[in-house]
Amino acid sequence: MYRVIAADDEPMVRKALENLIDWKSLNCNLEFVASNGQELLDYAEKNPPDIVVTDISMPQADGIAVARFMHQNMRQTKVILLTAYADFSYAKQAISYGVVEYVTKTGDFGDVVEAVKKSIQQIEQDRKAQAALQNSSQAARQYTHLITQLKPNSQQLQEQRGGIDLVVETTQYIKQHIDEAITLNQIAAYIGVNESYLSRVFSSRTGSTIKNTINTIKMEKAKELLTNTNLKIYEIAMQLGLENTTYLSRLFHQYTGCTPMEYRNQKKNIP
Numbered sequence: 409m410y411r412v413i414a415a416d417d418e419p420m421v422r423k424a425l426e427n428l429i430d431w432k433s434l435n436c437n438l439e440f441v442a443s444n445g446q447e448l449l450d451y452a453e454k455n456p457p458d459i460v461v462t463d464i465s466m467p468q469a470d471g472i473a474v475a476r477f478m479h480q481n482m483r484q485t486k487v488i489l490l491t492a493y494a495d496f497s498y499a500k501q502a503i504s505y506g507v508v509e510y511v512t513k514t515g516d517f518g519d520v521v522e523a524v525k526k527s528i529q530q531i532e533q534d535r536k537a538q539a540a541l542q543n544s545s546q547a548a549r550q551y552t553h554l555i556t557q558l559k560p561n562s563q564q565l566q567e568q569r570g571g572i573d574l575v576v577e578t579t580q581y582i583k584q585h586i587d588e589a590i591t592l593n594q595i596a597a598y599i600g601v602n603e604s605y606l607s608r609v610f611s612s613r614t615g616s617t618i619k620n621t622i623n624t625i626k627m628e629k630a631k632e633l634l635t636n637t638n639l640k641i642y643e644i645a646m647q648l649g650l651e652n653t654t655y656l657s658r659l660f661h662q663y664t665g666c667t668p669m670e671y672r673n674q675k676k677n678i679p
Contacts, residue, residue, distance in 0.1 A: 410528060413440040414461040415448035415474070416490065421513065425461065428517050434524055445469025449477055452485075459527045461488045461520065464502075464510075475505040484534060486527035488520065503639075503646050506587060537580060574599065574606060575613050582625050588649040590622050627663040630656065634672040641668050 414425050422441045431438045439455065442448035446468035452460070460478060464471035471489045478485045486508045502510050508530060509523035577599050582590060595618065596603040610618050626648045633644045645656040660668050 410434075410436045410458040410531065411455070412436045412438045412459045412461065412524070413442070413448060413451060413455075413457045414438065415442040415445055415466060416463040417443055417466045418463070419443075421463070421490075424517060425520075429521060429524075434521065434528070436524065436528075445471065445474050448474060452478075452482070456482055457485055458531055459486050459488065459524060461490065461524070464489045464491045472502065472505070475502060475507050479505040484531070486530055488523045488527060490520070503643050504587075534584075537584060540576070540580060574601065574609050578606070578610055578618060579621070579625075582622050586626060586629055586649065587647055589651070590649065592618055623659060624663065626650070627660055630660055630668065631664070631671065634668055635675045644668070 412431065414422070416422050416425065422443070425441060426438060429438075436459070439457070440448075440451050442451065445462065445466045448460070448462060449469055460474060462471045462474045469477075475487045475489065478487050483506070487505070489502055489507050489510050490513050491510070492513050508527045509519075511519045511523050578595055581595050581598055585594075588594075592603050592607060596606045599606065607618060610616075610621075614621065616624075630644055630648060633639055633647065639647070641653045641656065645651075645653050648656065650656045650659070657667050660666075660671070664671060666674070
């Protein structure tokens with residue numbers, strides 16, 4: 409079951425979270441409900457959760473502080489922010505910390521349930537990506553073993569390792585860090601290879617540079633967000649780790665031949 413913890417400074421809301429949501433039907437266990445953000449963070453440090461549901465306005469540590477802590481220390485944890493009003497002044501910060509949903513409190517908590525379901529989908533996607541990365545690492549160790557058994561400087565085997573493993577690991581890294589300004593240096597350091605070697609092998613195996621691949625993956629994600637969400641253009645730019653909407657628009661036009669808004673309007677007009 410997925411481990412859930414929550415926080416809200418209103419006793420009525422805490423009771424509602426405990427009693428109005430059928431957590432078992434969601435394959436979840438609501439382990440702990442705190443009365444403020446710091447209490448929730450203290451618990452989370454000792455008992456890492458899968459999902460956090462927290463009010464955005466609380467004493468000691470508010471929802472944004474909770475989201476920031478999770479983003480920096482427990483990136484696998486999904487965060488859902490609650491607010492008593494339809495006030496999205498915090499939305500920009502929430503997006504930068506990878507918050508799954510920003511939910512206005514209602515009597516039936518139906519939106520919370522939908523946000524939990526969305527969080528679970530993202531958790532499963534993350535786990536599949538991690539499993540694929542682990543399989544790639546196992547394959548890399550097998551090729552490393554072959555290299556040590558044969559000629560130590562066998563360029564052919566090194567290239568095979570690069571083709572099978574480095575491309576997969578590079579692509580996985582880009583997808584998992586799509587909300588950041590990714591560089592070749594970061595990817596090479598993460599994988600543990602020389603920058604020039606990674607760049608050369610990646611280009612020879614894919615026919616594309618790493619920079620172009622980063623931009624392509626980000627633009628595909630941009631198309632998905634433009635089609636399936638109502639996020640503003642600046643919000644999409646932040647989710648993709650791009651510096652501003654101008655850069656997003658220029659890059660998007662390069663890859664699609666139209667601006668983000670033109671693309672969104674085209675999709676809306678398709679029957």
